[in-house]
Amino acid sequence: MTETVKIFDTTLRDGEQSPGCTMNLKEKLQVARQLEKLNADIIEAGFAASSKGDFTSIEEISKIVTNATVAGLSRLVENDIDLSFDALKNAQNPRLHLFIATSPIHMQYKLKMSPDEVLSSIENSVKYAKTKFSDIEFSAEDATRSEFDFLIRALNTAIKAGATTINIPDTVGYSTPLEFSAFISKILENIVSPEKITLSVHCHNDLGLATANSLAAVKSGARQVECTINGIGERAGNAAMEEIVMALNVRNNFYNAKTGINTQFIVPSSRTVSAVTGSVVQPNKAIVGKNAFLHEAGIHQHGVMENKATYEIMTPEEVGYKEQQLILGKHSGRHAFENWLAENNHVVTKEEEKELFKKFKQLCDKKKTITERDLEALVQNKISVGEEKYKLKRFVINVGNTITSTAVLTVSAGGKDVEDVAIGDGPVDASFKAIEKIAGVTPELDDYNIRSITQGVDSLGEALVRLKYNGRYFKGRGLSTDVIEASIFAYIDAVNKLEAVI
Numbered sequence: 001m002t003e004t005v006k007i008f009d010t011t012l013r014d015g016e017q018s019p020g021c022t023m024n025l026k027e028k029l030q031v032a033r034q035l036e037k038l039n040a041d042i043i044e045a046g047f048a049a050s051s052k053g054d055f056t057s058i059e060e061i062s063k064i065v066t067n068a069t070v071a072g073l074s075r076l077v078e079n080d081i082d083l084s085f086d087a088l089k090n091a092q093n094p095r096l097h098l099f100i101a102t103s104p105i106h107m108q109y110k111l112k113m114s115p116d117e118v119l120s121s122i123e124n125s126v127k128y129a130k131t132k133f134s135d136i137e138f139s140a141e142d143a144t145r146s147e148f149d150f151l152i153r154a155l156n157t158a159i160k161a162g163a164t165t166i167n168i169p170d171t172v173g174y175s176t177p178l179e180f181s182a183f184i185s186k187i188l189e190n191i192v193s194p195e196k197i198t199l200s201v202h203c204h205n206d207l208g209l210a211t212a213n214s215l216a217a218v219k220s221g222a223r224q225v226e227c228t229i230n231g232i233g234e235r236a237g238n239a240a241m242e243e244i245v246m247a248l249n250v251r252n253n254f255y256n257a258k259t260g261i262n263t264q265f266i267v268p269s270s271r272t273v274s275a276v277t278g279s280v281v282q283p284n285k286a287i288v289g290k291n292a293f294l295h296e297a298g299i300h301q302h303g304v305m306e307n308k309a310t311y312e313i314m315t316p317e318e319v320g321y322k323e324q325q326l327i328l329g330k331h332s333g334r335h336a337f338e339n340w341l342a343e344n345n346h347v348v349t350k351e352e353e354k355e356l357f358k359k360f361k362q363l364c365d366k367k368k369t370i371t372e373r374d375l376e377a378l379v380q381n382k383i384s385v386g387e388e389k390y391k392l393k394r395f396v397i398n399v400g401n402t403i404t405s406t407a408v409l410t411v412s413a414g415g416k417d418v419e420d421v422a423i424g425d426g427p428v429d430a431s432f433k434a435i436e437k438i439a440g441v442t443p444e445l446d447d448y449n450i451r452s453i454t455q456g457v458d459s460l461g462e463a464l465v466r467l468k469y470n471g472r473y474f475k476g477r478g479l480s481t482d483v484i485e486a487s488i489f490a491y492i493d494a495v496n497k498l499e500a501v502i
């Protein structure tokens, strides 16, 4: 019999904990919509006690999610539980996710609590939470470095107090597949009434084993896997949802387990998360990397021409790759464009649609062939744009191999045109300095990336910048057939986000 494994997506919580991957409300709602299309079972929307912004995100996500369960993370602290309850009040299916560390090192040095204090805290908090929530998940943080007997006492305390899902995190990615598989079996043999709870796993990727460990746990009876799109998350990240889902699909004959994920939304979701977090997917990343279905070597190409299955264990279409030429082009009108947006499940306001259509027409003038990917990129770019205090009007760059680069930028700032000039080490540096002069801020450029995201010499260039200002990160994204313009757009996008919070 094929078992069902629930997918608990934590892109918006653990994923957002990756340095530089902070998302604003608009971006989080976009990811949440995408997760619904994917048919994720549980969407962990945030940590309500963490900040007002996180609270609001959980609240707003709860309003738009109709099918999935929406979860909020809480420490074993009454105020955290109350805040999660308030933030989740509009969710159709709310879940409280409670956690506390159970390993000696975490209890002694971080929590400064004795094992007995941790046990009574679990009992009291789960009982308190049960007065507010029926669906409660309990996580024993750092479970894989906990003493086994104590871990079981902690899990049994949570179950007896009312937890309905028991999650086993490999918090620091310490475990290995054979060990984790045996660990999960032993936990299932030792906890009280395993048939009444769902056993879950949450694996980190510090040794590159997050997916392997999660799958090993499924083989031993875990029925929920916590994961993120593109595997983003603390440090080296979490188990990647696309890898878990496709491994269970492709190797169903081995695992006898499946998820309810709509796999054709995997690639669009990966692109959305990459666009809103500014975290570029490595080309050789399984399933969603741009090389995942490319064949370079002659023998491989020959094989694929004869029969794709010689070198492809799944089809690109299955996971949502589309690289067809569009019927839309220079002569298309607004109705056809509107239709394309609707067919591709893009939810945009009328204002955004107008703006997108204008950008689409401009792109048609610059680029010979417009592909689905070009349009996707335009839409993703629109999504990631924050509050726009500054808008680029025009720029002139003077550049050469024997002169110092000079950039003159005119930017609309709150409706007024402002112009400034700066010199720099190359055209990009000069442009960034001109923007800093206009905005009156000097953030640190923490990261800058430029790549082509569509094909051909007239391809769309995507620039990603990450600024560090007062200890916080602000990312920006820009798109253009001209890489300098894309870089300027990205820098302005990040400065707009920075301006919105200072």
Ligand SMILES: CC(=O)SCCNC(=O)CCNC(=O)[C@H](O)C(C)(C)COP(=O)(O)OP(=O)(O)OC[C@H]1O[C@@H](n2cnc3c(N)ncnc32)[C@H](O)[C@@H]1OP(=O)(O)O
Pocket (backbone or CB within 6 Å): 014, 017, 047, 049, 050, 051, 074, 075, 076, 077, 099, 100, 101, 110, 111, 112, 141, 171, 234
């Ligand atoms: C493994 C994980 O991914 S767990 C989730 C990690 N995510 C985050 O930490 C992001 C959100 N966190 C935050 O915004 C902040 O850390 C807050 C708002 C939760 C707390 O902020 P602060 O009150 O300033 O405390 P700070 O973060 O410095 O320290 C954490 C405190 O929580 C305690 N704590 C940690 N885990 C737990 C827990 N599960 N239950 C109860 N208390 C806990 C620590 O012992 C420490 O207590 P102390 O202040 O009495 O020393």
Ligand SMILES: CC(C)C(=O)C(=O)O
Pocket (backbone or CB within 6 Å): 014, 099, 139, 140, 141, 142, 167, 169, 170, 171, 172, 202, 204
């Ligand atoms: C809160 C828990 C599930 C966690 O994120 C971890 O232990 O890594």
